[in-house]
Amino acid sequence: MTDIPLDSTSPLEPGSTIGIIGGGQLGRMTAIAARQMGYRVAVLDPDPDSPCAQVADHVVEAAYDDRDAARELARISDVITYEFENVDPDAAEAAGEITRLWPSGSVLRTTQNRVLEKEALKRAGLPTADYVKIESLDDYLAGLESLTGPWVLKTATSGYDGKGQVVVNEADDGAAFRELEGKSPAMVLERFVRFKLEMSAICARDADGHTLTFPVSENDHVDGILDTSIVPARIEPHVAEKASELAISVAEALDVRGVIAVEMFLTQDDEILINELAPRPHNSGHYTIEGCNTSQFQQLVRVLCRLPMGSVEMSKPTVMVNLLGDVWEAADGKPDWADALSVPGTNLHLYGKAEARKGRKMGHITTVGDTVDVALHRAQLSRQKAKG
Ligand SMILES: Nc1ncnc2c1ncn2[C@@H]1O[C@H](COP(=O)(O)OP(=O)(O)O)[C@@H](O)[C@H]1O
Ligand SMILES: [Mg+2]
The missing domain is CATH 3.30.470.20 (ATP-grasp fold, B domain)
Incomplete structure (x- = not known):
């Protein structure tokens, strides 16, 4: 990488390197767009043959929470981004101290946790389905009382493609809660929207x-x-x-x-x-x-x-x-x-x-x-x- 100060406002010259944390298809298609415009691409992913690695210039083969690897990615990149939410924000921020990280680590922290995400939306006055935060069986049972059903119970973190959630059609004695218990530090119970x-x-x-x-x-x-x-x-x-x-x-x-x-x-x-x-x-x-x-x-x-x-x-x-x-x-x-x-x-x-x-x-x-x-x-x- 060239030595670009973190606060530089100049455009990155073609030939500069874009670092991507995560090697899935979103990284791959970003990389293809970057290469079309003459940029180089570095990717961090545990899989050396990930969809993005196949079209990248550099591959850092490491886990998403490996801070040293994230710093290595930062050192070979002129800007870094991430292509999915379940990357480790501490590792991303460690990289961000070396090279500009866009969107920021705080955006990542907010959007990878449904509770924080919904709270941020609420603070901004933006509309969501009615919900309650669930941290215990009692919270869950109280939630079924306070919100009109049917409901959807979702883990706060690491859900995707419908995983980590259960539709609750009729109030139960905790079956849905127990199904998701232990998968995430908290859950969200929200109204099922027709x-x-x-x-x-x-x-x-x-x-x-x-x-x-x-x-x-x-x-x-x-x-x-x-x-x-x-x-x-x-x-x-x-x-x-x-x-x-x-x-x-x-x-x-x-x-x-x-x-x-x-x-x-x-x-x-x-x-x-x-x-x-x-x-x-x-x-x-x-x-x-x-x-x-x-x-x-x-x-x-x-x-x-x-x-x-x-x-x-x-x-x-x-x-x-x-x-x-x-x-x-x-x-x-x-x-x-x-x-x-x-x-x-x-x-x-x-x-x-x-x-x-x-x-x-x-x-x-x-x-x-x-x-x-x-x-x-x-x-x-x-x-x-x-x-x-
Ligand atoms: N409150 C809800 N009411 C009705 N359908 C829902 C609700 N929440 C999720 N779904 C359905 O499940 C899909 C996946 O849920 P979502 O919260 O987007 O999680 P993810 O996409 O991370 O798996 C939604 O696109 C929608 O079809
Ligand atoms: Mg979704």
Whole structure:
């Protein structure tokens, strides 16, 4: 790395190195965007052949909580970011003392804990489903009394893709609590929202406080995992505007430098409730690679490198469908990509993961079309064809 002071305001020159903590697909797609613009990429991950390592210039093979390794990443990088929330904030901050860490360690601490996340939203006056913090069986039983059911009980930390949560349809004597007990220091009991739809907005915010929000995505989850993102979301323009404003408020309240995804529920009464935050590119923003002038990954690279943000305009409706390990299972281990790609307007993304397990995110297909219906039909057809 070049010796750039932590408070430098100059853009990073191409050839500089972006360090990424976490080597998954989000890191991989960020790395590809970075390399497209002539930057180098260093990644820290325990897996030397992680999706990001496969396209990176340097690999630091270490656990996410290895502070010395995080410092090593910092020494070879000109700026550092993280691509998932469950990295260790102490290690990230140790790296941040050497090289600029965006978003900050405090954003990471807040968003990796549902209790802190919801408290931050509450302090900022932003809407969430009613919830209570749970630290004991008594808290849980009292929560069932104080909130109207049905409910969802979630671990405060390390949940993802619907893991670490239980839907509670009828008040029980503690069964749900015991199922999650010990997995996390605290839990959150929240009202189950009978939503019209789920949506997300991804807001990029630069060091000068400028914000730009990508078009709102309508998200369909299956078994707690994102399945389909439809953009533009099939909502009234004023709802999209409000969702976008909420995402900006979140980015400002947390003082994010980078990108933050804001997952939301649209209730039956057209009220918007914020469900979850992710201070990084997001699965529901993969559509931006083909759908927008600037992808969420390139936008992050631009912010990290102190370059102006790019236009987020869309020219055509775009739909993304995830390819989980289930597709491989249906295709006896060998999906038919040729047939999948015979559908017009489709783009295939595979993350280079060797083992296809059920529920594991292996790749995605993005389809553009003249209308949302056409794009949706093509994306689903393409995935169906992949299954053989
Ligand atoms: N309070 C809720 N009401 C209704 N559905 C919920 C609620 N919380 C979560 N879900 C469903 O479960 C999915 C995953 O939950 P989420 O809190 O986003 O955790 P994660 O994405 O980290 O697994 C959501 O996208 C939504 O479909
Ligand atoms: Mg979520």
